[in-house]
Each structure stands twice: as C-alpha cells, then as structure tokens.
Amino acid sequence: MLGILKKDLNLMISDNKNRLFYLLYIPLLFLIVDSYEPKWMYLVILYTYTYLTSITSFWHDISNKTSYMINSLPISRKEIVIYRYVSTFFYFLMTIVYVGIYLWIINILGIANVDYFNLEMIKISIPIILISTSIVYPAYFRFEPRLAQIIHLFMFITFFIGVMNVGYLGKKSLVDNLKFLSNGKYILLISIFLYLLSLLLSIRIYETKDL
Amino acid sequence: MGSILEVNNLRKEFKNFTLDNISFNLEPGYIMGFIGPNGAGKSTTIKLIMNLLKKNGGEIKIFGLDHIKHEKEIKDRIGFVYDENYYYEDLTIKQMKSIVSSFYSKWEDDAFNRYMNEFDLNPKSKIKTLSKGMKMKFSLAIALSHNADLIIMDEPTSGLDPVFRREILDILYNVIQDERKSIFFSTHITTDLEKIADYITFINNGEIVFSKSKDEILDTYAIVKGGTDLLDRDVRSQFIGLRETSVGFEGLTNDVNNIKKMFKEEVLIERATLEDIMVYTVRR
Numbered sequence: 415m416l417g418i419l420k421k422d423l424n425l426m427i428s429d430n431k432n433r434l435f436y437l438l439y440i441p442l443l444f445l446i447v448d449s450y451e452p453k454w455m456y457l458v459i460l461y462t463y464t465y466l467t468s469i470t471s472f473w474h475d476i477s478n479k480t481s482y483m484i485n486s487l488p489i490s491r492k493e494i495v496i497y498r499y500v501s502t503f504f505y506f507l508m509t510i511v512y513v514g515i516y517l518w519i520i521n522i523l524g525i526a527n528v529d530y531f532n533l534e535m536i537k538i539s540i541p542i543i544l545i546s547t548s549i550v551y552p553a554y555f556r557f558e559p560r561l562a563q564i565i566h567l568f569m570f571i572t573f574f575i576g577v578m579n580v581g582y583l584g585k586k587s588l589v590d591n592l593k594f595l596s597n598g599k600y601i602l603l604i605s606i607f608l609y610l611l612s613l614l615l616s617i618r619i620y621e622t623k624d625l
Numbered sequence: 626m627g628s629i630l631e632v633n634n635l636r637k638e639f640k641n642f643t644l645d646n647i648s649f650n651l652e653p654g655y656i657m658g659f660i661g662p663n664g665a666g667k668s669t670t671i672k673l674i675m676n677l678l679k680k681n682g683g684e685i686k687i688f689g690l691d692h693i694k695h696e697k698e699i700k701d702r703i704g705f706v707y708d709e710n711y712y713y714e715d716l717t718i719k720q721m722k723s724i725v726s727s728f729y730s731k732w733e734d735d736a737f738n739r740y741m742n743e744f745d746l747n748p749k750s751k752i753k754t755l756s757k758g759m760k761m762k763f764s765l766a767i768a769l770s771h772n773a774d775l776i777i778m779d780e781p782t783s784g785l786d787p788v789f790r791r792e793i794l795d796i797l798y799n800v801i802q803d804e805r806k807s808i809f810f811s812t813h814i815t816t817d818l819e820k821i822a823d824y825i826t827f828i829n830n831g832e833i834v835f836s837k838s839k840d841e842i843l844d845t846y847a848i849v850k851g852g853t854d855l856l857d858r859d860v861r862s863q864f865i866g867l868r869e870t871s872v873g874f875e876g877l878t879n880d881v882n883n884i885k886k887m888f889k890e891e892v893l894i895e896r897a898t899l900e901d902i903m904v905y906t907v908r909r
Contacts, residue, residue: 417727421713424724428715474713483711486675487728488701625677 415497417489422471422501432470439463440516444526456517456529458577460539463509465573468502468547469554469566476559481625491620495555499613502547510536541605546573548605548612555616555623627689629653629775629807630674635683637673642831644669647683649826649836653774654804656797658818658839659811660899661828662907667811668708670828671779674809675705687775701730704768708780710760714753718746718763729771740766758789765793769800776800776808782817790814794821815899825899829907839899846902847881850874851892863887866905877905 426432440459447455475481484494510531517530529535546569553565628650635647644666651657661667672678674685676696685692687699712721718741726732741748744762746755755763761781768776776797782790797808798821812818818825818839826836835842849864852873861867863883864876877897878884884894 417724420727421724424716424720425713428713428720479709480711480713482672482677482707485677486700486703486705486707487725488697488730489728490696622679624679625672 415489415493415500417487418484418494418497419501419504421484422474425471425474426467429474435466436463436512440513440520444520444528452528453532453535454577456513456532457535457539458574459513459517460506460509460535461542461573463513464502464506464539464543465546465570467505467509468498469550471498471501472554472562485625492617495613495616495620498551498616499547499609502543506540506543537602541601542573544605544609546570548608552612552616552619555620628686629688630657630809631684631686631689632670632674633684633686635670635673635685636681637669637678638681642666642669644673644831647828647833649833651775651807651809651824653807654801655823656801656808656810656821657824657826658815658822658899659809659826659828660813660815660818660903661811662813662903665828666831667813667828668779669831671777671809671811674777675700675703701771702774704771704773704776706761706764706768706776706778706781708783710752710755710757710764712752712760712763715751717749717751718755719748721752721763722748722767725767726771731772733770733772737766737770740769758785761785761789761793765796769796774806776806776810778808778810780812781810782812782814790817797821813903815903819899827903827906834906842899842902843896845879845881846897847878847884848895848897848901849876849878849884849888849892850895851888855888855891860887864905866907866909868905868908877901 439462443455443459447458475484485491514530517528520526520528521530550562550566550569554562556562557565630649630651632650633648635644637644642664647666647670649657659667659670669678673680674687674692676692688702690699692699716724722737726734726737740746740762744759744766746759746763746766750759752760752763765781768778782793785793794817797810800806801808801821810818810822822839824837825839825842827834837845846865850873853869853871856867856869856874863880864878867874867876881894884892
C-alpha cells in the first residue's frame with residue numbers, strides 16, 4: 415500500500431496544475447470570500463484540500479489509463495480499495511499540517527487574521543469528508559469516469575451550497591435546522607458507519623469488475 | 626517441472642464477442658507465440674490471465690497456482706509488457722521506477738540500471754517525452770528487473786521499426802537461456818515468432834485453432850500452387866484456405882501426403898509460413 419501512496423504523492427507533486435492549486439487556493443479564497451467568522455474559511459480550506467486530494471489520484475488513473483498497470487502489479491484489488499479509504503485520513507492529516515503552516519505564515523505576516531488550527535472545525539469537517547467520499551468513492555469504482563466526475567462535482571457543489579447556507583443564514587439555515595453541526599457525536603458515528611459500508615461496497619464492486 | 630502457465634476451457638462473454646474454450650499449456654524454458662488477427666481475442670486472453678477481466682468459466686493456473694487465489698504471489702513473479710504505455714506520463718523514468726519497484730519482493734536495481742544503459746534511456750526523462758520505442762524499452766526494463774519467471778507481452782513489437790524489433794527479440798532470446806523462465810508473447814507480426822518461438826497458439830474468432838510446437842506446425846502445413854484447371858468442388862474442399870487468380874491457385878493444406886497423392890507432380894508444394902497459415906485460416 416505504501417507503493418500506491420508513493421505514487422499518489424509523486425503525481426501530486428509532479429503535476430503543475432496541482433502545485434498551483436496547493437499554492438494559490440488559499441490566497442484566492444481570501445481575495446474572493448470575505449468571511450466575518452474566520453473559522454468557516456478554515457473549514458472550507460480543510461474540506462477542499464482533503465476532498466480534492468483524495469479524488470485527484472482517481473483522476474490521474476483515469477486520464478493515464480493506468481489501472482491496467484497498477485492491477486498487473488503484485489497488489490490485490492481489495493488492497494487497492496482499502497488503500498483509497500485509508501488514504502483519506504492520511505490526506506486529512508497532511509492538510510491540517512500544510513494548511514496550519516500556510517495560515518500561520520499569513521497570520522505572522524499580518525496579511526489576514528485567520529484560524530490556523532481550530533479543533534471545532536476539524537471535528538465538523540471529519541463527518542463531511544467521510545460522507546462525501548463514502549458516496550464518491552464507490553461511484554469512481556463502479557461507473558464510467560464521466561459519470562463519476564458528475565457525481566463528484568455534485569458532491570463538491572453541495573458542500574459549498576451548505577457552507578454558504580450556514581454563512582448567510584446562520585441559525586435559520588437548512589444545515590443548522592437539520593442539526594448537522596450541533597449533533598456532532600451522532601453525525602460522526604453515522605458517517606463512520608457509512609464510510610465502512612461504502613468500503614465494503616467498493617471492495618465488492620471492484621473485485622468483480624472488468625477493467 | 627509442471628507448466629508455468631496452464632489455461633483450461635477459459636470462457637469470457639461480451640455483448641458482441643465470446644472467447645470460448647481456450648486451452649493451452651506453456652512449459653518452463655520456452656517461448657510461446659500467441660497469434661491471431663486483430664479482434665481474435667489475444668488481448669482479452671492476456672487480460673484474463675492477468676485478472677484484469679473476470680472470466681465466466683474455465684481455469685487459469687500460473688506456476689501451478691490458481692491465478693485469483695494466489696494473485697499477489699503470482700504477479701510478483703510475472704513481468705508484463707502491454708501494447709500501449711500505461712505508465713504515468715507526467716512522471717520521470719526514475720520516479721516511475723521507484724513506484725513500481727516498491728511492489729516487487731525481488732526488485733534488482735542493478736539489472737534495471739543495466740537495461741537503462743543498454744537501451745540508452747535517461748532516468749530523468751519524463752515518460753510523455755519518450756517515443757513509442759523508448760516507452761516499450763522502459764516497459765521491458767521494468768518487466769526484466771524483478772526476477773520474473775514468466776514474461777507476458779501483448780503486441781510488444783507492433784508499430785516498432787525492424788531494427789528495434791530485432792533488438793527486443795535478442796533480449797527475449799537471452800532471457801530464455803535461463804530454463805526456469807518462460808515468455809508468452811502475443812503478436813500479429815508472425816515473422817518475429819518464426820525467429821524465436823518454440824510453441825505457437827493460434828486464436829481466431831475467440832477460439833483456439835491450434836496450440837502446438839512451431840516445428841510441428843511448420844512441418845504439417847504447406848502451401849500448394851497449381852493451375853486453375855485442377856480445381857473442382859472436391860479439390861477445393863481439401864484446402865483450409867484457397868486463393869484463386871486467372872492463372873492459377875494457391876492453397877493451404879495440413880495434409881501434404883493426401884495432396885501429393887491427389888496431384889502427384891502437377892502442383893508445387895512449398896513450406897508455409899506462420900503468416901500463410903494465419904491468413905488462409907482466417908480467410909476461409
């Protein structure tokens with residue numbers, strides 16, 4: 415599994431578009447969005463980096479048609495799927511460290527006053543990341559790349575609409591009325607259950623699929 | 626020693642194509658050529674062997690082990706070269722090697738570096754900057770650098786110039802000097818196989834036509850040339866395939882004695898090439 419992680423990190427660093435995204439996304443977000451509560455900005459950044467990093471490696475395999483090569487190496491399909499689900503946590507930790515350093519520098523330089531570590535937002539982001547990847551990962555394992563991309567975009571846009579909903583309406587927002595943010599403990603348990611269910615489904619799909 | 630690759634009654638169904646009852650054996654120390662026209666089922670068979678496609682029936686054993694139950698163990702001992710480049714185009718040769726090598730238990734950096742020098746490949750080159758021939762060389766270097774006992778190649782020489790094709794064949798010939806290793810080599814360029822293959826498996830329309838030693842095949846089949854006046858319905862039925870022109874005919878037979886008895890000195894009998902056998906069988 416370390417081999418695939420090595421591959422994904424290599425691809426992440428080698429791709430110019432990725433490098434630009436990692437470097438410019440935060441300043442661009444600060445230019446475009448003016449948030450009165452810096453913590454929401456921190457949530458958006460955490461989610462975007464973790465989610466998109468997890469999905470990008472799928473995209474590399476699709477655009478390079480490399481699944482034949484990966485599946486011809488000594489690794490089972492089950493391991494490939496398990497790696498994908500485990501890697502989300504790795505990317506999440508990586509994001510917390512990277513974003514923490516990036517935002518800390520922004521704070522130190524006095525460019526903006528932002529949260530560079532916020533435990534409350536980290537707790538909120540975990541179920542959001544788990545639920546969205548629970549839906550998108552099986553889609554990538556099961557469907558044609560184009561359809562999987564549509565599901566991925568739908569999920570990503572839904573997240574932004576949700577955040578905007580909370581940002582503009584606060585306590586009156588649909589997200590808040592659904593108690594998504596306040597019932598943290600239950601949401602976390604539900605999201606973990608969903609993530610495990612999604613893992614089993616993806617293993618089943620990928621193990622029986624023609625590449 | 627048992628077979629290195631054993632395929633029994635393999636079956637795979639698609640909407641418009643069925644691979645049916647595919648059976649053949651490859652022993653250690655030999656090269657098997659897998660021939661057939663485009664769309665005959667060569668790549669499908671190789672994908673089934675590599676478990677990239679799921680079979681509907683039959684059995685595949687590699688090194689005497691079931692290819693699904695012991696997938697990891699088996700793939701650790703297989704070197705593969707496919708007809709297209711399936712490596713990441715944005716990575717350099719060095720980066721790609723570093724990724725692939727971490728999967729194999731018996732990776733040999735010395736062997737890889739030796740092939741890099743032999744093939745004149747720069748480890749710093751990005752894969753997308755390599756020509757088709759260079760990509761093929763890189764794939765071959767990877768396939769030969771982890772002590773693989775079985776090399777599986779899907780059309781490795783298609784689209785390559787004759788000089789490089791000969792280079793590949795020489796390398797394969799050297800690999801096979803180790804009698805524990807075998808090569809399964811699909812191609813439609815049959816002249817390549819006439820040089821190095823020990824066994825030939827011919828597939829057409831998803832079915833095996835034959836799987837025999839090359840010498841046996843070349844001894845069995847013959848091209849018969851004669852005048853059109855010799856042809857009638859009964860005579861035509863004696864040939865596997867027949868090509869008629871205004872001046873004469875040319876046909877493929879696998880029963881030379883019968884033809885000799887039938888025509889005596891009236892026809893010319895020549896040794897058939899693998900290409901003749903493939904073309905006449907497909908056309909019939």
